[in-house]
Amino acid sequence: MPITTIFQLLQLRQVSKRFKKLVAKWGVFLLVKPRKKGDENSEMKKQTHLLFYVLSAYVFLQFLWWGYHLIQLSYELDPQTVNVNRRVWMIVGEGSVFLLILGLGLWQINRAIRRELELSVRQTNFLLSVTHELKTPLAANKLTLQTIQKHQLEEQKKNELISKALDENIRLENLIDNILNASRLESKAIQAVKSEINFLDLAKNICDLLHKRHGEKFISLNCEVNVSIHGDRFMLEAIISNLLENAIKYAGKNSNISLYCLQKNSAFVFGVCDEGPGISVEENEHIFKKFYRVGKEETRSTSGSGLGLFIVKEFVSLQKGHIVYRKNQPKGSIFEVTLPL
Structure with missing residues (x-):
């Protein structure tokens, strides 16, 4: 076997080993921040979202119910129409402000929960796709090396297989670069050097x-x-x-x-x-x-x-x-x- 081919094979094996170690150490964990156990389960997050809706509806209904009782109590304690009307408008006004603030708060919480659910789904899809993307070139390179090792191939065929394997390594390198770059961006650890x-x-x-x-x-x-x-x-x-x-x-x-x-x-x-x-x-x-x-x-x-x-x-x-x-x-x-x- 020519020296150049031997060198290419050695280089390919070294690169594959280096990538395997890098993926095993850093691969898909760099971008996923540590989360609580409940946050790791998408189904639990959906149940939390449903519980949030139920509790929100309960709070609103309870508030309306107590508001109604306060108005009824005002009529019973003070039969004078002027005083009762003033008290009713005070209850309605303060209650409306409270409901508005409560509604805005619940809307913000709902948005945050939705964003968290969407991010969770995207992270799950990312882990599934990136696992496939990492395994595919490694499996292809392993098969290529085994083929070269076990069979007496013509020089041209050998070079074609080595070239394809190196292309797979470039694809793998680009993917890992993207993962590392995104991780650095998340941690603000990268700055422009112009x-x-x-x-x-x-x-x-x-x-x-x-x-x-x-x-x-x-x-x-x-x-x-x-x-x-x-x-x-x-x-x-x-x-x-x-x-x-x-x-x-x-x-x-x-x-x-x-x-x-x-x-x-x-x-x-x-x-x-x-x-x-x-x-x-x-x-x-x-x-x-x-x-x-x-x-x-x-x-x-x-x-x-x-x-x-x-x-x-x-x-x-x-x-x-x-x-x-x-x-x-x-x-x-x-x-x-x-x-x-």
């Missing part, structure tokens, strides 16, 4: 890597300007890569995917445009939330962790910029980032 960056060169390098990984050219780079921007290279790479990977995943390689950039006054604008199915209006406001994934969990066919767009939005914010989503015409999606020059 320097002068030539955006066009950076974009070309990322597009070339994606073309090499997927085996064909399908991303068009349309930049009206060639300027250097003041930003964090690591964050910009993550932003561009995540947006392009999302477009590839949901729109497909047969779709026209475009990375464009231009200058607007004192701001630099770049975006990713595709001709995929797009995102519904109902889901627009949720797509940048942590763990959120477009579509129904039961019918979803695409892989992913629900962290990509969350990381993109946070990285853009750390560089004093903003990101917007809008529909492409006649179909597809556009994610546009604006950064200060």
Whole structure:
């Protein structure tokens, strides 16, 4: 076996072992904050929500009942109409204020419980999907190494298998990077380290890597300007890569995917445009939330962790910029980032 092939195999095994250790140690636990036992059970949370509704209704009914009794008691103790009417209006006025404050408080508590339930569901879906995403490339690499070890394959076939296994490791590395980045963002342990960056060169390098990984050219780079921007290279790479990977995943390689950039006054604008199915209006406001994934969990066919767009939005914010989503015409999606020059 040639020295280069032996080196590739050794490198592949070392990387696989390193990833297994990293996943075992940090994998899916970095993003899930410690919770009480009751909070770990989604069914218990739903029961708590139901109990909250029952108690809220009981409090309102009890208050109305006691208000009615106070008014009746006022008529019995003081038969003078003027005094009774004054007392009744006082009870109604103070009771209305109390009910308003109570209603606002219950509304806020209800919102908090709903958010907690939604986050719990998204976390559960995240753990299920990320476990699959972590196991798949590891299993594929194990099978590849066993095939190379047990069979006398031609050199070309060997190199093809090694290349595929290395691609799986890159996919695994990207997923773990997203998990670690999201964890750092949650703990506020990451800050933008800005320097002068030539955006066009950076974009070309990322597009070339994606073309090499997927085996064909399908991303068009349309930049009206060639300027250097003041930003964090690591964050910009993550932003561009995540947006392009999302477009590839949901729109497909047969779709026209475009990375464009231009200058607007004192701001630099770049975006990713595709001709995929797009995102519904109902889901627009949720797509940048942590763990959120477009579509129904039961019918979803695409892989992913629900962290990509969350990381993109946070990285853009750390560089004093903003990101917007809008529909492409006649179909597809556009994610546009604006950064200060």
